[in-house]
Amino acid sequence: MKLRKVVFPVAGHGSRFLPATKATPKEMLTVVDKPLIQYAVEEALEAGFTDLIFITGKTKRTITDHFDLSLETTPNMSEQKKALFDRTNRIIPSHASCIYLRQGEPLGLGHAILQAKPVIGDEPFAVVLADDLIESKKGVLKQMVDSYDDENASLISVQRVSKEDAQQYGMISTNDNDGNLMKLSNIIEKPKPEDAPSDLGVVGRYIFSNKILAFLEKTKPGAGNEIQLTDAIKVMLNDLPVFAYQFEGTRYDCGDKLGFIKANIEYALKNEKFGNELKEYLKRRLA
Numbered sequence: 001m002k003l004r005k006v007v008f009p010v011a012g013h014g015s016r017f018l019p020a021t022k023a024t025p026k027e028m029l030t031v032v033d034k035p036l037i038q039y040a041v042e043e044a045l046e047a048g049f050t051d052l053i054f055i056t057g058k059t060k061r062t063i064t065d066h067f068d069l070s071l072e073t074t075p076n077m078s079e080q081k082k083a084l085f086d087r088t089n090r091i092i093p094s095h096a097s098c099i100y101l102r103q104g105e106p107l108g109l110g111h112a113i114l115q116a117k118p119v120i121g122d123e124p125f126a127v128v129l130a131d132d133l134i135e136s137k138k139g140v141l142k143q144m145v146d147s148y149d150d151e152n153a154s155l156i157s158v159q160r161v162s163k164e165d166a167q168q169y170g171m172i173s174t175n176d177n178d179g180n181l182m183k184l185s186n187i188i189e190k191p192k193p194e195d196a197p198s199d200l201g202v203v204g205r206y207i208f209s210n211k212i213l214a215f216l217e218k219t220k221p222g223a224g225n226e227i228q229l230t231d232a233i234k235v236m237l238n239d240l241p242v243f244a245y246q247f248e249g250t251r252y253d254c255g256d257k258l259g260f261i262k263a264n265i266e267y268a269l270k271n272e273k274f275g276n277e278l279k280e281y282l283k284r285r286l287a
């Protein structure tokens with residue numbers, strides 16, 4: 001079955017980024033000039049997804065506005081400005097559509113994904129966490145779609161992380177030692193460094209067999225008293241294959257202030273208009 005549906009859980013509090021995220025969604029924070037959620041949506045469109053399902057919540061209205069044709073041109077505007085507005089308005093192509101669902105209570109990532117069940121029906125689907133920004137030649141979701149060929153299997157993107165960082169991630173272990181696709185043997189949400197089963201941490205890109213929804217429905221609140229996606233994956237492992245996918249690309253944790261600043265510096269240094277000027281400025285500043 002073709003992969004068409006992708007879920008963007010965007011109802012989280014963004015508490016690591018307060019006060020910026022008090023009234024602004026963390027997914028609307030910009031790296032150079034584009035909000036994180038737009039990078040995520042463009043990655044999904046590149047991978048061929050057409051049904052973009054946003055799980056939104058309180059204070060998230062600007063996300064909905066961002067994907068509307070919200071810039072209005074006026075007759076007295078310059079042609080240049082009109083062209084800019086038209087280009088900026090056209091993020092979602094006509095063959096794709098945005099579906100907005102509300103997560104009335106913030107009960108965790110697993111609970112957020114479950115809100116999409118009526119729209120997902122019986123299809124496999126992807127999940128993208130927009131605060132994981134990944135710079136790569138071929139988008140990570142496209143890399144995963146290209147490696148996916150079994151509707152019963154699920155794929156989780158992973159990267160090696162330092163021991164101290166284990167407590168920020170879902171940490172996994174695999175049956176195979178290396179390679180792009182490794183069969184999962186265990187997964188634990190945010191373990192203490194000494195309890196991490198390996199140095200492979202989960203990054204926010206997933207392709208799921210539809211069966212994950214049934215496992216999520218049975219999942220009780222876990223870490224942080226939230227319904228954890230990781231706990232449902234752990235139970236699913238007993239019945240169905242789950243693979244860890246080591247992607248090509250550099251990931252920035254933009255839910256974290258330092259990660260977000262690093263992403264801005266990296267993307268700004270590559271900016272066609274002012275990248276070189278910024279490089280010179282930084283050289284002078286750090287000399």
Ligand code: G1P
Pocket residue numbers: 109129132168169170171189190201202203204229230255
């Ligand atoms: C979530 C997942 C975690 C994963 C992480 C990736 O955690 O629960 O397993 O490693 O995303 O960014 P969060 O960052 O939402 O706390």
